[in-house]
Amino acid sequence: MEKQTELDLSIVEADPAKGFFVSMLIKDITLRDAIGDLVDNAVDAIKARATDLSNLSGYKIDVKLGKSFFSIVDNGFGMEAEIARTYAFNFGKSSDHKLIEGSIGQFGIGMKRAFFKLGSKIQVKSVAKTSQFDLTIDVADWLKQPKVWKFKFDENTLKENIVNPESKTGFSIHISDLSFDSKTSFSNETFIDLLKKEISLEHMLNINKGLTISINSFPLASGQISLVNNDQIKPTFWEQSTDHQSVKILAGISTKDSEEGGWYIFCNERLILAHNKTEETVWTGSKGDGVPLWHAQYFRFRGYVFFEAADSSKLPWNTTKTGMDLDSPYYKEVRAKMITMTRQVMDLLDKLKEEKEKDNPEENRTLNKAVDTSLKQSVPVIEILANKSVLNDRFHYPLALFNPPKRKNSIKISYLVSHEKYEAVKEHLGVGSTNEVGLSTFKYYFENEL
Amino acid sequence: MESSFEKINYSLRPNKCVERKMMCLALERLTHIDHLHNYRYIGLGSPYFVDFILFHKNLGILDLVSIEKEVSKKARFEFNIPFSGIKMHYGHSKTVLPNLQLNQVKNILWLDYDEKITDYMFSDIDTFFGNTMPGSFFVISVNVEEEYLDQTHSDGEKKITRQEFRMNKLINRVGKSRLPMEFVDLNLNTKNLTMVTYEMINRQIKTSLINRNGDKKDKILYKQYFNFLYKDNATILTVGGMIYDRSIKTLVEKMDLENLSFVQSGVDSYKIQCPNLTLREIKALDKVLPDELELVRGKFKNKKFHAIPLIQNDIMNYAKIYRYYPNYTEANL
Numbered sequence: 022m023e024k025q026t027e028l029d030l031s032i033v034e035a036d037p038a039k040g041f042f043v044s045m046l047i048k049d050i051t052l053r054d055a056i057g058d059l060v061d062n063a064v065d066a067i068k069a070r071a072t073d074l075s076n077l078s079g080y081k082i083d084v085k086l087g088k089s090f091f092s093i094v095d096n097g098f099g100m101e102a103e104i105a106r107t108y109a110f111n112f113g114k115s116s117d118h119k120l121i122e123g124s125i126g127q128f129g130i131g132m133k134r135a136f137f138k139l140g141s142k143i144q145v146k147s148v149a150k151t152s153q154f155d156l157t158i159d160v161a162d163w164l165k166q167p168k169v170w171k172f173k174f175d176e177n178t179l180k181e182n183i184v185n186p187e188s189k190t191g192f193s194i195h196i197s198d199l200s201f202d203s204k205t206s207f208s209n210e211t212f213i214d215l216l217k218k219e220i221s222l223e224h225m226l227n228i229n230k231g232l233t234i235s236i237n238s239f240p241l242a243s244g245q246i247s248l249v250n251n252d253q254i255k256p257t258f259w260e261q262s263t264d265h266q267s268v269k270i271l272a273g274i275s276t277k278d279s280e281e282g283g284w285y286i287f288c289n290e291r292l293i294l295a296h297n298k299t300e301e302t303v304w305t306g307s308k309g310d311g312v313p314l315w316h317a318q319y320f321r322f323r324g325y326v327f328f329e330a331a332d333s334s335k336l337p338w339n340t341t342k343t344g345m346d347l348d349s350p351y352y353k354e355v356r357a358k359m360i361t362m363t364r365q366v367m368d369l370l371d372k373l374k375e376e377k378e379k380d381n382p383e384e385n386r387t388l389n390k391a392v393d394t395s396l397k398q399s400v401p402v403i404e405i406l407a408n409k410s411v412l413n414d415r416f417h418y419p420l421a422l423f424n425p426p427k428r429k430n431s432i433k434i435s436y437l438v439s440h441e442k443y444e445a446v447k448e449h450l451g452v453g454s455t456n457e458v459g460l461s462t463f464k465y466y467f468e469n470e471l
Numbered sequence: 472m473e474s475s476f477e478k479i480n481y482s483l484r485p486n487k488c489v490e491r492k493m494m495c496l497a498l499e500r501l502t503h504i505d506h507l508h509n510y511r512y513i514g515l516g517s518p519y520f521v522d523f524i525l526f527h528k529n530l531g532i533l534d535l536v537s538i539e540k541e542v543s544k545k546a547r548f549e550f551n552i553p554f555s556g557i558k559m560h561y562g563h564s565k566t567v568l569p570n571l572q573l574n575q576v577k578n579i580l581w582l583d584y585d586e587k588i589t590d591y592m593f594s595d596i597d598t599f600f601g602n603t604m605p606g607s608f609f610v611i612s613v614n615v616e617e618e619y620l621d622q623t624h625s626d627g628e629k630k631i632t633r634q635e636f637r638m639n640k641l642i643n644r645v646g647k648s649r650l651p652m653e654f655v656d657l658n659l660n661t662k663n664l665t666m667v668t669y670e671m672i673n674r675q676i677k678t679s680l681i682n683r684n685g686d687k688k689d690k691i692l693y694k695q696y697f698n699f700l701y702k703d704n705a706t707i708l709t710v711g712g713m714i715y716d717r718s719i720k721t722l723v724e725k726m727d728l729e730n731l732s733f734v735q736s737g738v739d740s741y742k743i744q745c746p747n748l749t750l751r752e753i754k755a756l757d758k759v760l761p762d763e764l765e766l767v768r769g770k771f772k773n774k775k776f777h778a779i780p781l782i783q784n785d786i787m788n789y790a791k792i793y794r795y796y797p798n799y800t801e802a803n804l
Contacts, residue, residue, distance in 0.1 A: 257570075307590045308646020310597065310678065354685030357601045361569045364598060368566030415570050423561070425542055 039164050047138040052202050053216055054341050055138040058131035059093050059194065060084065060220055060234065061291060061342070064227060065124040066097025066192055078231030085237055086207040086216075091139050094193040099149030102174070102181050105156065110172050124333050125291040125342070136160075139203050140196040147192050152181040160198075217241055226290040229403070246285060247399035248273040248323055253419045254395050256405065257365045258412035259358055266330040268355055269406065272362040273416065274321040274369070274392070275399050283315065284324040284359065286345065288336040294344065301344055303360045312363045318374050321392075322366055324359060325402055365416035372423050381426035388422040434459065485745040485797050486701035490709060491522060492795040493733045493743075494610065495529050497696060498579060500726040504606045504719055505577055508533050513571065513580045515539070515564060518551040522581060527554055534576070536560060538567045565591045565598070573602040581610040581711075588613050588668045589644045593675045600679035605691055606719055610711030611672060615665040616702075634658040645671065661706050669698070669738060672710055691716050696728045700740035708740065732791075743792060746785035753796070755779045756786065760793050 047055075060082060067080045082095045100109060109132065136143045141160035147153060155178035163169070199207070206212040213236065221241040224234060228243040235241065248256045248271060256273030275281075283296040284303065298304050298315035302324075305311035330336050337345055337352035345352050369392070376386045405412070443458065450461050501507060512532045514522050516539030526532050535557045539548055542561040549559065560567045564582065571578075580599055584592060592613065599609060618640045620633040631639070637659035642650060649671055657663045676693055684690045697711035715723050728734050735741045748756070756779060764787060765772040776786060789796065 306646075307594075308648060310593075312594070350684075350686040353682045354687075357597070357679065357682035361598055361601055364566050364569040364594065368562055368570055371566055372562065413572070414574070415572050420561075423542070427543060 039167055043137050043160075043164070046134050050134055050138060050341060052138060052206055052212075053219055054343060055135035056084065056091075056093075056216060057220060057223060057342070058135045060224070061125045062132055063093060063095035063097060063192065064224065064232070064291070066095055066099065067232065068097075068123065070098040070187065070190065074230075076231055077227060078233075080231070081233045081235070083235050083238075084220075086213060088204075088208065089197060089199060091196040091199065091203060091207070092194060094191065096191040099153070099185075099190040099192050100147040101149040102147075102152035102154045102179055105147065105154060105174075110156075123289050123329065123331055125289045136194075136196065138200065140199040142196065142198040144195045144197075145193070146195075148185050148190050150185055150187070150190060151183060152179075153183070153185065154179045213237065222295050223292045224290075225292060226287065226403075245401040245403075246323070246325060247401050248275055248325075248405060249392075249395045249398060250400045250405050251395055251398055253391060253417070254369075255412060255417040257362050257414055257416040258409055259362065259414045260409075265332060266328070266335050268329070269327045269409075270324070270355070270358060270362060271402060271405065271412075272322075272324040272359075272366050274366060274396070275323045276396055277320040279317070279320050282320045282322050284326065284363075286326040286328070288328045288338050288342075289330065289333060290327075291342065293338050293342060301347065302356070303363045311360050312367065318370055319367070321370060321396070322363070324363060324366075326355065326359065327406075328355075362414075362416070368416065369418045372420075372425070375425045376423065379426040381424075385424050385426070387424045388419065391419050391422050434463070483799065484703035485799075486703045486743045487707070488797040489743050489745060489792045489795040490699050490701060491525055493699075493731075494581075494697065494711075495525055497728055497731055497734065498526070498530055498608060500728060501577075501579075501606075501608065503725045504722045507531050509577060510534070511536060511576050511578050513538065513568075513578055515581070515583050516541075516548060516559065518544075518547055520551060520553050520557065522583070523557055524553055526579070527556065532579070536571065538562070538564050540564070563591070565594045568595055568598045569602070573599065573607075574604050577604050577606040579608045579610075581612070583610075583612045584614070586614055587616075587644060587664075588641075588671060590646060590649075593645070593649065593671075596672065596675045597679045600676055600691075600693070600714065601683045603714055605714055605716040607714045608711065609693075609714060610697060610709060612707055612709040613668055613672075614705045615661060615668050615700075615708045616705035617659060617661040617664055637664075641667070649675075665700065665706070665708050665740070666738075668708055669710060689717055692720075694723070695736050696734050698735035698737070698740045699733070699743055701743035712736075744788040745792060745796060746781075746788050748781070748785070748789065750798075752779060752781060753789075753798075756781075756789055757793060760790055762790065764790055 050058075063082045067077065067082070068074060071077055071080065080096060082093065085092045136158065137160065143158040143160070145156045145158075147155075155175040156172060157175050158172055163172075217236050217239065220234060220236065221228060221243045224232065224241075225243040225246065228234060228241060229245060233240055250256060250273070254274065256271050258269070258271050260267065260269040262268070281296050283298045284294060285292060285296065286294040286302070294302065300306075300309060300311060303311040304313070304315045306314045328336050328338075335351075337349035337355070339346050345356075347353075369388075373389050373392060376388050443455070446462065447453075447458050450458060452458055452461060499507075501510065507530045510530075510532055511534040512523070512526050512530075513536045516537040520537070523535050523537065527535060533556050535554070537548075537557055538560050540561070540563050541548075545559075545561065552559070560571070578599075580603070582592065582595055592611070596609075596611065599607075603609075618637045620636045634657075638655070638657075641659060641664070650667070651670060651674070654663075654667050654670070657667065659667065673695075680691055680693060691714060693712055693714050695710065695712035697709055699707075699709040701707055713723055713726075713728075729736065733741045733743075759773060759775045759779075762771075762773050762776075771777065771783070771786070779786070
């Protein structure tokens with residue numbers, strides 16, 4: 022380090038050592054979340070370009086995890102040079118930056134954090150509508166210059182005030198000199214498989230709208246989220262919206278599934294919590310402020326929350342997008358609603374269980390039968406929301422079919438006798454079971470002694 | 472198992488009867504907020520339907536909902552419905568209440584439990600305060616009678632004290648996390664169990680409203696008006712009040728419930744104690760009442776009381792509730 026010739030004693034040195042800063046930055050993020058962040062940015066860029074947000078076919082995000090490199094390429098909006106210059110490569114966005122409306126990448130730290138997590142040589146290429154640039158970051162070199170927090174566009178690549186056709190726009194990131202974590206994980210099939218599963222889940226809504234996300238050339242497919250919605254059974258629905266943000270909640274039943282059941286929370290169409298069964302949503306146990314702990318009785322339960330906000334900083338999620346911000350008053354309010362709606366559905370689930378109790382004969386379980394038939398007719402949630410006007414904040418089910426076991430007007434007697442005496446009586450009666458022996462002897466006493 | 476209504480004939484509990492009549496008098500004032508026929512009464516069933524009869528006859532409420540958990544006795548309930556306006560909802564209050572679309576209508580809810588405070592009651596409070604329309608009225612009654620440690624009871628090898636026994640009972644019902652820290656060393660006799668129960672109910676109400684209000688400007692508020700304590704068989708605590716927002720704040724003030732002698736907006740309970748009196752005694756007392764009940768040298772100033780051979784306490788207690796005192800007599804109906 023160069024020795025400073027003049028010291029300004031009025032200045033307090035607040036510059037953190039860069040190396041320390043970088044290591045802290047990547048400490049609380051997993052490799053999968055880092056890649057997830059880059060995918061989120063690509064989705065934002067695509068949605069900014071898409072003219073019809075309900076149809077994303079033709080848009081692609083291509084992720085590759087190689088032995089010596091990582092890359093992600095999309096055909097979205099690209100990044101304008103001005104955005105790159107003023108904030109995208111800053112650490113933490115300036116407050117006056119222009120937002121992408123309804124975006125999911127919002128903390129401004131995500132992209133840089135992901136870079137450092139993945140590797141140390143980063144090449145970025147952007148073609149936007151009115152500008153284009155290449156930018157290379159060599160992290161090792163950059164760390165050597167303690168006072169420099171800037172990056173430079175590659176020489177002769179910056180072009181501004183040009184017109185690029187939409188078919189040419191896009192953004193690509195190529196990272197080499199992989200970190201130790203990346204190298205080990207990328208050669209692990211299990212890691213790649215989990216990544217595929219997680220990203221396909223997180224972006225299920227976008228994939229269902231036609232967006233292609235492929236990982237190592239494998240296009241991700243995603244299941245539909247669905248609920249029973251017919252004449253007899255209708256999910257409960259609640260929504261609240263202001264000019265800039267909204268929340269919709271649907272809760273009801275679907276197939277009995279210990280894994281898929283639970284609450285799902287989406288923020289700007291990005292899945293934050295999948296099939297959640299913890300107190301982060303409603304399952305606190307009856308001694309907590311929510312509902313009883315998740316157990317077999319609730320395997321049919323499904324709840325879906327959709328938060329939307331033009332300004333993504335208004336969404337009640339945490340910075341790593343792995344969960345909800347439990348202290349947010351907004352989430353508290355919505356969570357209280359989720360608890361109420363879970364209880365609404367539990368009214369049916371509790372009755373289904375009650376109907377099956379105490380050897381209630383199969384043919385008497387009329388509510389169970391009706392529900393089992395309905396379960397075959399689950400409907401995608403998108404379709405239900407498209408016709409939400411028929412729903413209200415009540416869970417509908419055919420209560421009239423509820424047929425719990427009648428309390429028996431009978432009593433059970435049990436007593437112990439010696440084996441020899443039992444065998445003797447059994448033989449004398451000519452019957453086969455302890456049950457029959459008991460009944461016959463009681464009958465004998467009743468008929469002859471009373 | 473016997474249901475509580477089979478053990479107790481509800482209409483024969485004189486203190487509860489007085490409480491009901493007092494509540495009715497207070498609820499009449501909801502007319503300042505809306506016509507009472509726009510209100511819905513939600514109660515927890517019993518085949519006697521005493522509260523339903525009272526509120527329908529005296530308040531003119533038409534929309535009445537009874538939540539009844541004993542589905543197996545459905546035929547008996549249906550048979551005993553006194554008015555066609557009563558709708559039965561079979562199931563547990565914790566799951567039936569959320570499906571009653573509480574935000575669509577002003578509700579008067581009376582959670583008249585016979586049990587001691589238990590976890591599901593907090594979920595009912597939460598559902599109501601989280602959803603009901605402003606202008607609604609909330610009432611909860613719970614058993615606060617102390618637990619009696621039966622001599623044979625021991626926790627495994629080790630004998631436990633009465634204090635531990637009582638605390639364990641409460642924790643089993645509500646969970647450790649709901650029990651305020653400052654109460655863990657209390658001996659839960661009736662007085663202390665009443666205080667702890669009251670505190671836990673109030674904390675739940677506050678939390679539910681905080682969650683509901685989120686960061687909204689127009690907050691939903693709660694004001695307590697009822698805090699009754701009485702004992703027919705077991706000691707019962709009744710707490711209740713109004714749920715409102717800014718738009719009806721002045722109307723709530725117009726109700727002027729504070730001027731009713733039995734309204735209590737704080738932690739101290741209004742005690743209802745019906746003395747056991749003969750018809751002759753009642754007639755004689757009624758003739759003297761109302762009266763200031765002023766005492767001079769330990770005796771009533773009004774000499775007419777001296778002719779009635781009753782202890783002072785009974786006379787004082789009767790004077791508090793004489794307008795609501797139930798008359799029981801054998802009759803061929």
